[in-house]
Amino acid sequence: MEFQEHLATRIKVVNEFLAGYMERDGIAESETLREAMKHALFSGGKRFRPILAIASAEVFSVPMERVMPTACALELIHTYSLIHDDLPSLDDDDFRRGKPTAHRVFGEGMAVLAGDALLTAAFGLIAENGRVPGVTERQVLDVVADVARACGAAGMVGGQAIDIASTGTELDQNGIEMMDRLKTGALIAVSARVGAILGGASKSDIESITDYGQCLGIAFQIGDDVLDAVGDESKMGKRVRKDAEKQKNSMVRVLGVDGARERARYYIGEAKRAVNKFGERANAVVKLADLVLNRES
Amino acid sequence: MEFQEHLATRIKVVNEFLAGYMERDGIAESETLREAMKHALFSGGKRFRPILAIASAEVFSVPMERVMPTACALELIHTYSLIHDDLPSLDDDDFRRGKPTAHRVFGEGMAVLAGDALLTAAFGLIAENGRVPGVTERQVLDVVADVARACGAAGMVGGQAIDIASTGTELDQNGIEMMDRLKTGALIAVSARVGAILGGASKSDIESITDYGQCLGIAFQIGDDVLDAVGDESKMGKRVRKDAEKQKNSMVRVLGVDGARERARYYIGEAKRAVNKFGERANAVVKLADLVLNRES
Numbered sequence: 289m290e291f292q293e294h295l296a297t298r299i300k301v302v303n304e305f306l307a308g309y310m311e312r313d314g315i316a317e318s319e320t321l322r323e324a325m326k327h328a329l330f331s332g333g334k335r336f337r338p339i340l341a342i343a344s345a346e347v348f349s350v351p352m353e354r355v356m357p358t359a360c361a362l363e364l365i366h367t368y369s370l371i372h373d374d375l376p377s378l379d380d381d382d383f384r385r386g387k388p389t390a391h392r393v394f395g396e397g398m399a400v401l402a403g404d405a406l407l408t409a410a411f412g413l414i415a416e417n418g419r420v421p422g423v424t425e426r427q428v429l430d431v432v433a434d435v436a437r438a439c440g441a442a443g444m445v446g447g448q449a450i451d452i453a454s455t456g457t458e459l460d461q462n463g464i465e466m467m468d469r470l471k472t473g474a475l476i477a478v479s480a481r482v483g484a485i486l487g488g489a490s491k492s493d494i495e496s497i498t499d500y501g502q503c504l505g506i507a508f509q510i511g512d513d514v515l516d517a518v519g520d521e522s523k524m525g526k527r528v529r530k531d532a533e534k535q536k537n538s539m540v541r542v543l544g545v546d547g548a549r550e551r552a553r554y555y556i557g558e559a560k561r562a563v564n565k566f567g568e569r570a571n572a573v574v575k576l577a578d579l580v581l582n583r584e585s
Numbered sequence: 586m587e588f589q590e591h592l593a594t595r596i597k598v599v600n601e602f603l604a605g606y607m608e609r610d611g612i613a614e615s616e617t618l619r620e621a622m623k624h625a626l627f628s629g630g631k632r633f634r635p636i637l638a639i640a641s642a643e644v645f646s647v648p649m650e651r652v653m654p655t656a657c658a659l660e661l662i663h664t665y666s667l668i669h670d671d672l673p674s675l676d677d678d679d680f681r682r683g684k685p686t687a688h689r690v691f692g693e694g695m696a697v698l699a700g701d702a703l704l705t706a707a708f709g710l711i712a713e714n715g716r717v718p719g720v721t722e723r724q725v726l727d728v729v730a731d732v733a734r735a736c737g738a739a740g741m742v743g744g745q746a747i748d749i750a751s752t753g754t755e756l757d758q759n760g761i762e763m764m765d766r767l768k769t770g771a772l773i774a775v776s777a778r779v780g781a782i783l784g785g786a787s788k789s790d791i792e793s794i795t796d797y798g799q800c801l802g803i804a805f806q807i808g809d810d811v812l813d814a815v816g817d818e819s820k821m822g823k824r825v826r827k828d829a830e831k832q833k834n835s836m837v838r839v840l841g842v843d844g845a846r847e848r849a850r851y852y853i854g855e856a857k858r859a860v861n862k863f864g865e866r867a868n869a870v871v872k873l874a875d876l877v878l879n880r881e882s
Contacts, residue, residue: 316738398746412730432709433709446702
């Protein structure tokens with residue numbers, strides 16, 4: 289219960305930062321575009337990636353103020369990826385978190401642009417982290433490079449491409465794990481990494497937190513797939529049972545629901561083991577891993 | 586003629602850099618995605634933005650090697666914007682530079698992802714400029730922030746949003762100038778600026794080159810609109826006469842072809858005047874401005 293309250297406080301801080309950001313003068317030259325960006329950004333997301341970035345900074349005794357712009361930039365990236373993913377030419381979803389998706393409200397062209405604008409804004413916001421006391425410019429440039437790698441053709445977007453290119457054909461368990469590692473794991477892993485980079489962590493500590501993030505990310509995607517198979521549409525706020533209908537590759541397809549759950553549990557165990565060396569400083573990241581295992585939406 | 590040869594040499598260097606970049610190991614996890622990115626990137630573009638970045642670095646006596654990653658990143662951004670712009674939900678173009686557009690070859694979903702990947706890659710490439718001798722990390726972070734501002738909701742994407750939101754209603758000359766300044770001018774202006782930033786130019790010199798870039802950018806967009814109205818489809822390699830058909834706002838619609846040409850000439854004059862103070866060091870940027878005025882495709 290205590291952790292839930294702690295989490296709620298942090299979500300509030302992240303939401304306030306994002307709201308302040310989107311209300312800045314001159315943030316958008318088109319009011320419709322700004323509305324489309326806000327529609328997607330403030331539709332009740334759990335802010336998992338910023339929270340994770342803040343929690344992993346904590347492992348290195350870095351206060352959340354020091355990573356806040358970057359943490360929130362990761363939410364802009366996550367949001368852009370959802371807008372584009374929901375487009376008719378990709379996953380074709382009309383609802384997310386119980387609300388109509390951006391292209392349903394603003395039209396497909398404006399939704400493409402809103403995603404583009406959020407992705408672009410993310411890198412501007414990361415650059416702003418270079419003005420925060422205690423952070424070096426080298427660290428911020430490393431974060432820019434790291435986020436670009438994790439979110440681009442060799443990471444998240446690459447995983448999405450594998451997803452759509454493989455739909456209709458059958459990937460094996462290894463292929464699915466690779467896809468999950470990219471399309472969901474890469475952004476989650478880099479969310480964990482940025483706290484370490486901005487905290488001036490050693491190479492070996494950055495590796496440990498990366499291992500944690502990668503395992504957490506795969507477990508997160510498996511959790512998504514399990515929820516698609518067995519979840520409650522009203523709790524989820526989006527259409528479920530899509531993967532089977534569309535013959536999408538997922539861990540549930542190759543291992544069944546119980547097998548996929550078992551696999552998620554394994555990865556959560558691995559994630560926790562990777563940060564065991566940090567002792568009590570890793571409390572928050574360990575609790576986040578438990579949350580991923582037990583989530584219902 | 587001499588300048589044309591000089592230009593051809595530089596285009597070759599830019600193309601080699603881009604080709605090398607796209608062939609790097611691990612640049613993309615999906616071969617289809619990489620092919621879609623390359624299809625758009627190597628379809629015969631004039632590389633105007635990288636060439637402009639290199640020419641404006643020259644004003645500040647900065648060798649092209651020092652700005653090359655950033656210059657080429659601007660071409661990645663330009664290419665992403667064309668892929669997304671050509672989508673059926675935006676300008677709906679089937680051909681560009683005489684070749685079928687990315688979504689015609691790879692499908693709409695893959696085209697969205699290829700654009701996303703190129704935009705993301707651009708920021709990674711800019712960050713790499715931080716490893717180039719003679720460039721400070723502060724300068725590169727300034728470039729990241731500047732490019733994000735110029736290409737996002739307050740710049741290029743904002744202009745695109747105004748374009749689609751205003752189609753069918755009539756903007757006046759000021760409204761069109763504002764739209765042109767954003768959707769085309771912002772990226773061209775920042776292309777001119779980055780050479781100055783990475784060259785350690787003074788604030789007032791950066792302002793002068795920005796003025797140059799903004800005027801050049803508006804003239805460039807007016808030139809596009811004139812070519813749409815009177816250009817030769819075979820030289821252009823894309824469908825023309827679209828603006829009138831789609832009731833798009835353009836300077837040609839409010840001023841006619843001759844009036845628009847006159848306006849472009851005015852802006853080219855203003856662009857050249859802004860860099861007059863740099864004397865001979867501005868030779869290349871002045872010649873580029875003349876090229877914009879006289880282009881046929």
